[in-house]
Structures are given as structure tokens and as C-alpha cells.
Amino acid sequence: MANTVTFNRIRSAYAGTVIYPANGRYGPRVQEDIQLVLLHSGEMSIEIDDEVHEITPGSVVLLKPGHHEQFIFSSKGETWHRWISIHIEDLSEKEKDYFEELPLCQRISEEMNRLTDLMLSVQYAHPSESDLLRSLGMSAILLYVSEMSRTRALEEIHPSILTAKSLIHSTFHEEITLTMLAEHAGVSPEHLVRLFRMSEKTTPIKYLWHYRVLKAVEYLTHTGLSITEIAIRCGFKSTFHFARMVKKQMGKTPSEVRQFSWKGNPIDKA
Numbered sequence: 001m002a003n004t005v006t007f008n009r010i011r012s013a014y015a016g017t018v019i020y021p022a023n024g025r026y027g028p029r030v031q032e033d034i035q036l037v038l039l040h041s042g043e044m045s046i047e048i049d050d051e052v053h054e055i056t057p058g059s060v061v062l063l064k065p066g067h068h069e070q071f072i073f074s075s076k077g078e079t080w081h082r083w084i085s086i087h088i089e090d091l092s093e094k095e096k097d098y099f100e101e102l103p104l105c106q107r108i109s110e111e112m113n114r115l116t117d118l119m120l121s122v123q124y125a126h127p128s129e130s131d132l133l134r135s136l137g138m139s140a141i142l143l144y145v146s147e148m149s150r151t152r153a154l155e156e157i158h159p160s161i162l163t164a165k166s167l168i169h170s171t172f173h174e175e176i177t178l179t180m181l182a183e184h185a186g187v188s189p190e191h192l193v194r195l196f197r198m199s200e201k202t203t204p205i206k207y208l209w210h211y212r213v214l215k216a217v218e219y220l221t222h223t224g225l226s227i228t229e230i231a232i233r234c235g236f237k238s239t240f241h242f243a244r245m246v247k248k249q250m251g252k253t254p255s256e257v258r259q260f261s262w263k264g265n266p267i268d269k270a
């Protein structure tokens with residue numbers, strides 16, 4: 001539904017940043033825009049239609065048009081927050097209902113932080129670039145929705161899978177066995193295999209080797225390390241094993257992957 005909000009219907013978009021002193025307050029007001037509020041430090045309570053919501057630092061809040069709001073900030077010290085406001089013309093009732101169903105807040109991602117930085121920079125250096133700001137404002141809405149979907153998808157994944165993946169991602173260069181992964185995830189090896197087959201359509205060990213190849217491709221395309229050194233850093237048993245696994249997954253040898261990337265040609269990962 002957020003994708004139906006066309007660029008031409010966004011009348012304006014802007015970002016801001018403010019530090020409130022202890023016991024600061026703002027409002028009451030009636031929200032007119034779609035607004036994303038990023039709380040970086042301090043404390044914030046938002047009263048929305050007589051219901052109080054306590055917001056923790058590191059959260060981004062989605063405020064929706066038509067609601068009565070009042071902000072109360074920390075009594076202990078300063079509170080710093082930034083925001084992105086997007087004014088959209090003629091929201092239909094269906095679109096309003098869609099935004100109402102979105103969660104009030106979620107964690108601030110690096111992407112959302114960078115997008116806010118960019119909007120503030122554009123406003124400072126090129127204040128007349130309204131089209132660019134509107135485009136960035138639209139991107140902020142879509143980013144919030146996509147991150148919400150990603151968070152919900154993660155919540156549906158069995159915690160043992162997330163725990164096993166975390167170990168793989170942090171220690172892929174070391175010797176890792178199925179037994180080690182299962183012990184770390186708190187399940188039997190057989191159950192961990194079943195969970196991976198249901199969720200990832202592969203086994204834990206195949207996932208490990210797939211991840212090692214992806215990390216190796218990063219080294220091949222972004223560093224001048226030798227193929228032998230990359231094989232060692234990524235946990236491969238030998239350069240022959242490394243070459244065979246890369247060829248199987250990428251359709252190219254490590255040397256070909258490096259050649260194509262350094263020439264600016266895309267790597268075929270199909």
C-alpha cells in the first residue's frame with residue numbers, strides 16, 4: 001500500500017534535528033503529516049489521543065496524520081531527536097487504515113540514519129532542491145515499511161536458526177562442525193538440520209560453505225589478497241577445495257571472479 005503513494009502526491013518533505021533541555025515539552029498539536037521521529041538520546045513520552053507511549057533511545061517512531069500529540073522529554077537531562085516529515089495529498093481511507101496498522105516504532109537502522117543525514121545535508125547545502133527532498137521523503141516511508149517486514153520475518157524464524165547463523169557469521173574462518181552449531185543453538189544436531197531444511201531449504205553445513213564462498217567473493221572483489229590467503233581466511237581446506245567450491249556456487253573460478261569484478265563486469269551468481 002505504501003507503494004501506491006506516488007511522488008506527485010508528496011507535497012513536501014523535510015528533516016530536522018533538535019535538542020530539548022531537561023523537562024522540555026512540545027505540543028499539544030494535531031499531526032498533519034506522516035512523520036518519522038528518531039530518538040537518539042535522552043527520554044521521550046508521546047501522548048497520542050490521550051494514550052501515553054514511552055519511547056526508548058535508538059527507536060524510530062511513525063506518527064500518522066489526524067492524531068492529537070504531545071511530547072514530554074527527560075527530566076534528568078537533554079534529549080536529542082531528529083525527524084523526517086512527509087506531507088501527502090489526499091490520502092484515501094484505505095491508505096490511512098494501512099498506515100494505522102503499521103507499528104508505532106522500531107529500532108533505528110543504519111540506513112534510516114544515513115537517509116536522515118542526507119536529507120539534512122541537502123536542506124543545508126541545497127535548500128531549493130524540493131524534488132530531491134520529496135524523493136528522499138518517499139524513500140523514508142518505503143524504508144520504514146520494508147524494515148518492519150524484515151523484522152516480522154525474523155521474528156518468525158526459530159531462535160536456534162538465528163543462533164547458529166550468528167556463530168557461522170562470526171567464526172566462519174574457524175573449524176565449525178554440526179555438533180558445535182547444535183550445542184551453541186541448544187538443540188540436537190538432527191533437530192538443527194530439520195529446522196534449517198524447513199526454513200533455509202538447506203543444511204547448516206551447506207549454509208556454512210555457502211557463506212564462506214560469499215565472504216571469499218568479497219575478498220576477491222575488494223582486496224588484493226592472494227587466492228591462497230583468501231582461502232585460508234575463509235576456512236577452506238586447500239586452494240583446490242576453495243576453487244572447486246567457488247566454481248560450483250558462482251560458475252567461475254576465483255581468478256575469473258576477480259578478473260570480471262576488476263574489469264567492472266557483473267558476476268553471474270545464477
